[in-house]
Amino acid sequence: MTKDDKKNTFSITLHKKLSDRETAGLLRRETVFPPTHAPDRINFAGNDYLGLSHHHDIINAFKNGIDRYGVSSCASRLITGTTEAHTILEREIAVFKQTESAVLFASGFQANSSVIPALCRSGDVILSDYLNHASLIDGIRLATALHRNIQFKRYRHIDMQHLKELLHEYADRRVIIITDSVFSMEGDYAPLDTIVACKEQHRNAIVYIDEAHATGILGAHGRGAIEHFGISPQHIDIIMGTFSKALGCFGAYVCGTNTVTEYIRNFTRGYIYSTAFPPAQACACSAALHVLQNNSSLRIRLRTNIHRLHSQLRHLGFTLPSFESHITTILLGDNNRALAYQKKLAERGFHVSAIRPPTVPPNTARLRITLSAAHTADEIDALCTALHEIKQDDKSNDTQI
Numbered sequence: 491m492t493k494d495d496k497k498n499t500f501s502i503t504l505h506k507k508l509s510d511r512e513t514a515g516l517l518r519r520e521t522v523f524p525p526t527h528a529p530d531r532i533n534f535a536g537n538d539y540l541g542l543s544h545h546h547d548i549i550n551a552f553k554n555g556i557d558r559y560g561v562s563s564c565a566s567r568l569i570t571g572t573t574e575a576h577t578i579l580e581r582e583i584a585v586f587k588q589t590e591s592a593v594l595f596a597s598g599f600q601a602n603s604s605v606i607p608a609l610c611r612s613g614d615v616i617l618s619d620y621l622n623h624a625s626l627i628d629g630i631r632l633a634t635a636l637h638r639n640i641q642f643k644r645y646r647h648i649d650m651q652h653l654k655e656l657l658h659e660y661a662d663r664r665v666i667i668i669t670d671s672v673f674s675m676e677g678d679y680a681p682l683d684t685i686v687a688c689k690e691q692h693r694n695a696i697v698y699i700d701e702a703h704a705t706g707i708l709g710a711h712g713r714g715a716i717e718h719f720g721i722s723p724q725h726i727d728i729i730m731g732t733f734s735k736a737l738g739c740f741g742a743y744v745c746g747t748n749t750v751t752e753y754i755r756n757f758t759r760g761y762i763y764s765t766a767f768p769p770a771q772a773c774a775c776s777a778a779l780h781v782l783q784n785n786s787s788l789r790i791r792l793r794t795n796i797h798r799l800h801s802q803l804r805h806l807g808f809t810l811p812s813f814e815s816h817i818t819t820i821l822l823g824d825n826n827r828a829l830a831y832q833k834k835l836a837e838r839g840f841h842v843s844a845i846r847p848p849t850v851p852p853n854t855a856r857l858r859i860t861l862s863a864a865h866t867a868d869e870i871d872a873l874c875t876a877l878h879e880i881k882q883d884d885k886s887n888d889t890q891i
């Protein structure tokens with residue numbers, strides 16, 4: 491085989507995989523969006539649940555942070571990348587989550603994919619909800635590759651009976667239970683109260699939760715699913731979350747005891763060998779936390795919007811999940827059908843995402859509608875009307891939606 495042949499074979503293999511995806515209606519391409527102050531479509535697909543990404547206090551904090559620190563941290567945290575902006579934010583997020591301390595990460599994906607392998611040891615059993623986020627799954631996969639004799643078991647989504655059975659089966663092993671607290675594609679909540687009770691029954695179990703879609707939204711103060719379920723944070727060993735969803739910023743954190751965070755700083759490669767996130771970004775995240783804590787009206791507005799969307803869609807005959815959440819799905823099944831709905835909504839001025847495998851299981855393609863406190867009642871009503879019209883025209887409507 492010549493050098494050129496080799497290059498060709500490589501390219502042909504990639505091309506074949508791409509065209510297989512295209513044939514299955516699964517090829518993904520980015521849509522380019524205009525700046526939010528000049529929108530051509532109303533966005534029902536983002537994660538800016540409280541509309542904070544354009545809050546002037548947060549923007550000003552970001553700008554002042556840039557004036558003070560420049561645009562980069564220029565090094566990893568343990569070299570010269572730590573500023574007061576980082577340590578203040580770590581203290582503030584720990585206080586907000588009511589834990590002893592916190593450690594920052596450049597992104598949620600980086601946190602999950604590098605903290606889980608650092609925490610695991612040979613012989614552990616990892617029990618993971620079937621619908622956990624990809625970053626948790628990748629962290630688990632890496633853990634199984636790095637340590638000997640790790641059992642990776644997925645329990646059926648939110649099925650506590652299944653979790654109990656597995657805990658019983660592995661009564662003699664150290665078990666790490668890992669779950670999203672609000673599931674990113676379904677919008678439903680993991681029953682943390684039951685999970686904590688299960689953990690307490692086991693001789694040696696640890697709980698790791700991902701609060702990416704819960705922080706800022708759930709609970710009376712927006713502290714997350716832990717507050718929603720009235721659980722003392724001390725009962726959860728690792729609480730991970732992001733600044734990139736309801737807080738409207740970027741980056742992530744892991745909260746726990748001083749020992750846990752000290753361990754993470756020393757043993758997590760994704761922390762040690764990666765450039766610290768920009769100090770100005772830490773300033774923005776701190777400002778977002780302040781806005782969040784001083785504006786409970788944002789959460790109330792979001793809840794009103796959630797209720798409005800759900801009751802209208804039900805009234806129009808859509809089958810919706812039995813719970814109300816800031817993430818709502820309309821199950822369509824077929825990939826191309828989901829894409830057609832997305833396209834027709836776009837033509838009418840709405841951006842709603844069609845979510846397809848492998849993000850969700852095969853034959854469960856869906857529309858995923860996310861709500862924000864920034865949406866107006868008129869915008870929600872207009873979306874419902876558009877969905878209704880599209881449904882009326884849907885010739886494949888033999889599958890009930």
Ligand SMILES: *Cc1c(COP(=O)(O)O)cnc(C)c1O
Pocket residue numbers: 596597598599600602623625670674700702703732733734740741742
């Ligand atoms: C978005 C998300 C992440 C990843 O966070 P990023 O900061 O976007 O990398 C992790 N977990 C869950 C559940 C998420 O929804």
